[in-house]
Every structure is written in C-alpha cells, then in structure tokens.
Amino acid sequence: MDVGREGSGEDLLEGLDEMQLAAAKALDGPVRIIAGAGAGKTRTVTRRIAYACRTGRWDPARTLAVTFSVKAAAEMRVRLSSLGIGDSVTAATFHSAALHQLRRVWTDVCDAPFPRLVDDARDIAARAMRQVDPDLDQDDLTVRTVRDEINWAKISLVAPDQVARVAAVSDRCRPAGLEPDRFAEIYDAYEKEKTVRGEMDFDDILLMACHVLEDFEEASAAIRRSVGWLTVDEYQDVSPLQHRLMRLWLGDNRNVCVVGDPAQTIYSFAGASSYDLLGFADEFAPLSADIALNTDYRSTPQIVSYANRILAASPVRHEYLKLASAREKGRRVERTVYETDQEEARGVTARILRLMEQGVSPSDCAILTRINAQQAVCCAALRHAGLRYRVKRDSGGAGVAPIADLDAAQRIAMVEALRESEAAGSSGTGSSGNVRQGDATPTTAEQAERARVWVARLGQVTVSTVHASKGLEFKHVFLIGCSEGLMPYGSAAPGDELEEERRLMYVAVTRAEDTLHLSYARSKDGMGPQQRRLSRFLS
Secondary structure, three states: OOHHHHHHOHHHHOOOOHHHHHHHHOOOOOEEEEEOOOOOHHHHHHHHHHHHHHOOOOOHHHEEEEEOOHHHHHHHHHHHHHOOOOOOOEEEEHHHHHHHHHHHHHHHHOOOOOOEEOOOOHHHHHHHHHHHOOOOOOOHHHHHHHHHHHHHHHHOOOOHHHHHHHHHHOOOOOHHHOOHHHHHHHHHHHHHHHHHHOEEOHHHHHHHHHHHHHHOHHHHHHHHHOOOEEEEOOHHHOOHHHHHHHHHHHOOOOOEEEEEOHHHOOOHHHOOOOHHHHOHHHHOOOOOEEEEEOEEOOOOHHHHHHHHHHHHOOOOHHHOOOOEEOOOOOOOOEEEEEEEHHHHHHHHHHHHHHHHHOOOOHHHEEEEEOOHHHHHHHHHHHHHOOOOEEEEOOOOOHHHHHHOOOOHHHHHHHHHHHHHHHHHHHHOOOOOOOOOOOOHHHHHHHHHHHHHHHHHHOOOEEEEEHHHHOOOOEEEEEEOOOEOEEOOEOOOOOOHHHHHHHHHHHHHHOOEEEEEEEEEEEEOOOOOOOOOOEOOOOO
C-alpha cells in the first residue's frame, strides 16, 4: 500500500461510489445522509468517521456514534477497528452512551445512590395498578399493555398530567380499555414506586441524562465537551426523547451527521417518527451537505423494481428514495396462492428444500411474517421436514421502542452489559463523560454477535416477523401472508396507519438479496366462508 495515501486517509475512501465518497468527505457542520436499503450505509458512515479521525479533522476521543441496537453498535465498532481506529472512537446505543455519562457525573449532581436498573418493569406496573385499583385485571397481557403505554408516554415526552390532553386528540393513553384519567393515575403511581425503591427503567436513562444536561451546568459542560462530533444512525427511528437528548448533547455544536431512510420507518407505534429526518434540513439550516445514497448493492434489479413499485403507490412517495440496483439481472419475483395456511407453510418448506438440493445453506433462507401468530405453522412444517430453524418474534407494544430491533437474546445481552456497567461504578475510566469501547457493553455485544454467527453456521432457517428482520438480509426470502388483513394488518385506515404498513412491506421485500417469493393462503384451514384476497400493496 502506498504510505502517502495511507497517511492521508485516502486509502479509506477506496471502493466508495460517487455519492458515498461525497458523504465520507463531508466532515464539518450538519450533514444528512438519506440511505436507501442496501446502499452501503454502514460502510459509508464508518469510512467517514475513520477518514475524519485519520486525517486529524476529528479528535477520536470526542467522537460519538449512536445507533439503536447492541448488534448495530457492535458491528460499527468492528468495522471501525478494521479501519485502524481501534477503541478510540465511541460507538454505542443511545442508552449505553447516556448511562455511562450519568455514571461519571452522578456524584457531582446527586447524593443518593445511583438507581438500580430494572430490565422488566412489569412488576412495578402491576404494583402501581394495585395501588390505584385493586380490582383491576392484572393478567400478564394487561400488565404488559399498561407498561408498554407508559413506555410510549415517556419516550414521547408525555407526563402523567398531560395524558388527558393527548388522549383527547389521539387514540393513545387508553391501554387495556382504561380511561385516560385512570391510566394517568397508574402512570404517576408507577413513577413514584420506582423512586421509592431506588429503581429506574430504560426510559429513565435518557430522561435523567436530559435532566442533568438541562439543569446542572458543570456536569452538562463536561458531557458536551466529550461529544465533539456526533453521528446518529437510523435517524428515522428516533423518538422525541432521543431527539431531545441529541439536541442537548450538541448544545451550540453543529458537527452532527444523521443517517436514515424515511421508507424504513416502521416503529411509529412505539414513538419513532421520520419527522426529524425529513425536517433536519430546516432544523439545522444551513446544511453542509445533504446526500442521498440510492444505489442498492444488496438486491437484484427484479427485487428493487418490486420495492420501488410498492412505494410508488404512496400518497407521500415524494418523501422516499427510488432505488437503483447495482447487481446483474436475477430471477423474477415469484407469487403463489395456496388454499390453506398449512399448505402455504408446506409449500415454502418444499421450496427451501429444493434450494438446499442446489447447494444453498438453510441459514441463507428466511420466512418473514407480519405477526407472531403466523410462525407456529411454519415451524411445524420445517420440523416435519427435518430442518432446523431460529425464531425472531416481536416483543410487542411500545416497550420495544428503546431497543427497537433487538431480539430477546440481544435484549438480555444489553441488560447484562448495563448491569456490569453499574457494577463497575466508580472504577470508570475518567470524568470526561465519554463512552469508551473497553467498557462492558461492547464486550457483551461482541460475544452475542459471535454466538449469532456460530448459530447461523449450523444451518438454521430464520423464521422472523418483518419488524424483527429489520437490519438483516438473506439471499432467499419467503414473505408469507401477503393478503388483506395481514399485509396491511387488520383494517388499516388510509393515512399514517396504512402508510406504516406500506413501509413494512417495503422493508420485508428489501431484506432479499437473490430471490423473493411472495405468497398467501385463501383461508386458514379451508373451512371458513371468507376468502382472503391479495394485498393491495401487490395488486
């Protein structure tokens, strides 16, 4: 390698296309990168960070990149390390970054012990419900629904005394059929119960970080000094609370880059919104660069054409990128109609077996579903055929918002990592407020990622909901249940609800690299009087 090029950082830019290169070289001031599915987003972002640090434009110790899952943060760290940055740059989730900052300034802002993090707040919600009304149903589903609505309220910056106003203009704040005023009482009792017990939930990490940044001048200055250059990945999924924390991290600093895709906003039910991504140019005007990455290196032209077709029918299609595939022509997208759900599951399994006969690994195949309930019949068909599989399910409700695309194992890994961080306490690595890669979260995340790769090598078909598949890709995708009532789900009304379902279909389609098979069954068991019909998104 040419030493001069390596020293200048130019070697880090090799292989980038024209728009990726423009993004990687836009190092100062507010930058927005709209990155479509398969457009090399992570590659571009990590090259940009590495190039800025290598050339001395950025101080690695003051560089923070935040994303929404432990897995994504671990991948970013691995890529930065391979680019020679090592552990000098901080790549973390919002929650991990905020937690470390709080730990380092806590003794300066509070005399009380640091609160204990609870990974599942259902017990607290149940106690709050009993305090307000001992006669309320407290089955697991009801308690979880109430807890999830509290989560939504907190990340949406809705306090207990604001519940009534929100409920009056929306369908929120009425979990499990509760009246808004009763929910507000439970919400308030929930918050007080946590305080009395010296506990905090995941949302409190971000809320307390915001509180410190707003009300404690010295601690706030220390934290802001540690964030000289901020990159926010998956910005279309940012919640009002995360957006507030981002603005507080920055203060008067304008060195921020946001990366996202409005067409992949699929967590609106949990407080996510593409509003901040779309409005970034106005909020941070003037921008230093506003770049669109619309070349899809993942999917064949046939798959990309199908994805574009789904979005082209949207009333807000002007907000979405039109993708162009960089790959050679592939196989056409196939559609099949089956008589029953069982026949559909058996038919998809047979197709996977035929692919395996051609040398395809089961780990390259995924069956995607709209809801958890569709998965049982698929798993039964795979078991009957002697195929191993792994299942990725939705955790449900607004409770997924803080770590939206984590499966159960990754959520556990995050909780364990945060607990290790708590245990470390005063043994931190300084008072700058910056998050170091040597902390517990990266180690645990990397272990989880290694385990995931090891499992994949054993040859397991992935059975996943579309929500849980976000961020993943598979050579061969089978999207089942492509009928009205499932895709879109229920009777989605025209407007935001229907548009969310359209984006979900788009995300499902763009998980496929080489082949895409769409199917639905005319009825559940062939006995019902009603016949299903093809999804409007595909007609």
